[in-house]
Amino acid sequence: MIEIPEAHVLAQQIEEKLVGKRVKSVVANHSPHKFAWYHDDPANYDALLRGKEPRSATARGGLIEIFLEDTRIVLGEGVAIRFIAADQRRPLKHQLLVEFADGSALVATVQMYGGMWCFREGEFDNPYYKIAYSKPSPLSEGFDAAYFRSLLDEKSRKKSAKAFLATEQRIPGLGNGVLQDILYRAHIHPKRSMASVADQQLETLFLAIKSTLQQMVEQGGRDTERDLFGQPGGYRTILSKNTVNTPCPRCGELIRKENYMGGSIYYCPTCQTY
Numbered sequence: 001m002i003e004i005p006e007a008h009v010l011a012q013q014i015e016e017k018l019v020g021k022r023v024k025s026v027v028a029n030h031s032p033h034k035f036a037w038y039h040d041d042p043a044n045y046d047a048l049l050r051g052k053e054p055r056s057a058t059a060r061g062g063l064i065e066i067f068l069e070d071t072r073i074v075l076g077e078g079v080a081i082r083f084i085a086a087d088q089r090r091p092l093k094h095q096l097l098v099e100f101a102d103g104s105a106l107v108a109t110v111q112m113y114g115g116m117w118c119f120r121e122g123e124f125d126n127p128y129y130k131i132a133y134s135k136p137s138p139l140s141e142g143f144d145a146a147y148f149r150s151l152l153d154e155k156s157r158k159k160s161a162k163a164f165l166a167t168e169q170r171i172p173g174l175g176n177g178v179l180q181d182i183l184y185r186a187h188i189h190p191k192r193s194m195a196s197v198a199d200q201q202l203e204t205l206f207l208a209i210k211s212t213l214q215q216m217v218e219q220g221g222r223d224t225e226r227d228l229f230g231q232p233g234g235y236r237t238i239l240s241k242n243t244v245n246t247p248c249p250r251c252g253e254l255i256r257k258e259n260y261m262g263g264s265i266y267y268c269p270t271c272q273t274y
Helices: 004-018 043-047 127-135 144-150 161-166 178-187 199-218
Strands: 023-028 054-060 063-068 072-074 079-084 094-102 105-110 114-120 256-260 263-267
Touching: 004 054, 004 063, 004 079, 004 199, 023 256, 043 072, 043 094, 043 114, 054 127, 063 094, 063 114, 063 127, 079 114, 105 114, 144 199, 161 178, 178 263
Parallel strands: none
Antiparallel strands: 023 094, 054 063, 063 072, 072 114, 079 105, 094 105, 256 263
């Protein structure tokens, strides 16, 4: 799933590969998917985008926004995005295919669920997009210690660490994937109540959010995810499906996996207090 690090990496790669190309044609909803979401009628995407050039791309939480003159493409967290060179075969199944005049293409396929929204500037009224647009990224200066502490109100103090970080769009783009290493570095168990986290450890958690996400971006995303060219990221996850039942790098205890809140959590039973 695309989270903050992957969104930044993909946006940068899209800028490097697509800016200056001209859209030749667009095919949307070629392979219908129950949980593939579009803006209005996807049959209109070709008319909206044909002849236009990508100007830039940016990350907004776990979303990627591509600017094409007066039109936007926003790609959601559950979408796999790939650049296809002119001499490469297109996949047989896809939910969005943008062909360029030089023969290259951008293809998007939905895994579990995901949005591929194409719209003219000012026409998109999506709550997740608006929240991601309005809240500061943890990678920005606006996400400082005071802002982070403001997120921990009376209601959120009753939540677990996982629920606090990864639900209710409290921090857009920070999901179940990246929170594992963040909590490991802060010595906090995913199930631990935020009410039990003292001020000093809250500061440690804030710093872990900032430093972990920055490292993930600088190293090209997590090794559990793939970039625009289908390559895994260079950041080696400490806690993930790749490391379960391997020794904790700090204490040697085996890393464990549990189901919690509709997904998996990974933790060290010795290093992460509960």
